[in-house]
Amino acid sequence: MATPESGATLESVASAAGVSRQTVSNVLNAPERVAPETRQRVEEAIQALRYRPNRSARSLRTRMSNLIGYCVQPAAAGNLNPVLDRFVHAVTESAAGHGFHVLLFTAPAGDAGLDRYAELLAQRAVDGFVLADTVVADPRPAWLTEQGVPFAAFGRSWSGPDIGRWVDVDGAAGMTEAVEHLHALGHRRVAFIGWPEGSGVGDDRVAGYTAACLRLGLDPRVVRAEGGAGTGRALATTLLDGDDAPTALVCVSDDSAYGALRALADRGLRPGEDVAVVGFDDTPAARLPGVDLTSLSQPIEQIGHEVVQMLLGLLGVVVTPPGPEHRLLRPSLVVRASSRPAGPGPAAPTEA
Amino acid sequence: MATPESGATLESVASAAGVSRQTVSNVLNAPERVAPETRQRVEEAIQALRYRPNRSARSLRTRMSNLIGYCVQPAAAGNLNPVLDRFVHAVTESAAGHGFHVLLFTAPAGDAGLDRYAELLAQRAVDGFVLADTVVADPRPAWLTEQGVPFAAFGRSWSGPDIGRWVDVDGAAGMTEAVEHLHALGHRRVAFIGWPEGSGVGDDRVAGYTAACLRLGLDPRVVRAEGGAGTGRALATTLLDGDDAPTALVCVSDDSAYGALRALADRGLRPGEDVAVVGFDDTPAARLPGVDLTSLSQPIEQIGHEVVQMLLGLLGVVVTPPGPEHRLLRPSLVVRASSRPAGPGPAAPTEA
DNA sequence: CTGAAAGCGCTTACAG
């Protein structure tokens, strides 16, 4: 038995409707050219046969695959951040609205991975790329621009001139908001737990912290180390045990913040009451009972949507207003117990 | 300027090498038919022009898209489990080894989503599907089988006859191992924090727990509730405050286990020393400092690889030994502090 | 061992 999906072609629909192939094609691609009664007859035949245009044939003819390439990174071990999961979903959904799908591929980081992009292009397997995880000295934006390949990125092109279209999160603004929040709660000794200089994302975030401190008359105090929760714990320990211990810790990531919370627990300090802690990313673990970490949440779904709009604009699929090529979206501060004194009302935290 | 990728076709390679189109095609698809010196000449032309066959053209002709469909679910809010991230990566990588890519799409759950699968099939956009997140009463395996569509699943077809090919994790075996581990440490009152009956995965896991208890002469004690850390905390609280409180808690998921750990902390009990806790999934948060949750780790990369092998076998792309249509892989127990008394040597835990 | 022919299913000018 033939399944409903197996057979229909332009040809079979045409003969069912008593017209020629190209009239059926016109009904699909330029309905205004077809007389209403003819159109209806054809549409009925399409329905009856459950006809859908063959994608390969259409792609061959139009020179558009209607596929967007996206490189999946191996999830870093111990990565707490399912942000890219949500991003991929958002991109897939936004693309679907325009008849596009996402094609996944893998590639090594850096220059070595460029070959995979070139391969896909040579095969005309994709019409363009969505990039994520752009890093300092990422070769992709420049290379794709050079090749004339349409792309849009989640993340700035961190090095050199700011090329290509991108959407990113304003990490600096987020950290500024965090400091303001802590300052409003009465904190005056607010330290920052960060990554080593040179990481783009990390530098952006610490910049926002520092700017806010200076504006509010606080002393910026930054400690840095590679890594996640383990080093966050160590850095927080040093701060808390030192002279002039901070009453609040702003952390470059939730990961570091989990380590900082651990350091508090180690010495019997209560988060939010004795020392406030703020993270970045609003990872799922942040709302675990007993963790309750204040964090900056990224508008991932919106980012996915806007990246797709940018790319489809480049492909001429959607007409975009001649807007900016870059978009910086503000993260939003989600306040939880780690930066909120217990009890009713905004109690004053420990002061200097 | 034409980029290297823009131009080359079978035709241009052929004229560069001084042969006909189909000889070039033969070099690619049936090299043994071509004389060595001709072959080399053609291969040099392919290199020089950086020729890659156009995928659309090839697909149109061969009636194979070389694309595997995979449906991305919206990440559940508060989902701690980046398991599918790793799975998708593994599938993509395994597929790449055979010239296949993954095509992402979205679909609503249940019967409503079947249309999206049908659409892709009608368009001949994919050759088959990889399924994940199969649930009880999942309509997909039966429907795809009925339509004669190749697919392979991560997860059993939980209801009705066991149709289609799948790879799954042996949750029962994992839980049995957890109970044995706790028993060996001296625990005699081991309770299980589970999900309500009827969830497939949950039922499988509790079955392994119960079987192990009976075999070891322990009294099975199961409490159940929908949900994650919040309910895990509540269930654990009830157990710990009741008569005959357990000395060990086996949890259906890490999520529940995080809640259970919270319940311990609430009442000043030390994990691993006063009460042991074991989770399932080995989520990244399990190894956070101060969490150190013992958990069952799933061999996700292997699952992804085997699912792809099964699917490609169905498609005739790889010749698979006529092996079983189903594979059950054992999770491995990762022992951390939550089920290990502190201090040197295997100290005896609290006993009845 | 190599090449001429047919055709996969579609869309895009272009006649009528």
Added chain:
DNA sequence: CTGAAAGCGCTTACAG
């Protein structure tokens, strides 16, 4: 408004 023609780039029998 509708249809005949050409062609996207490839592969697969099939002659020679």
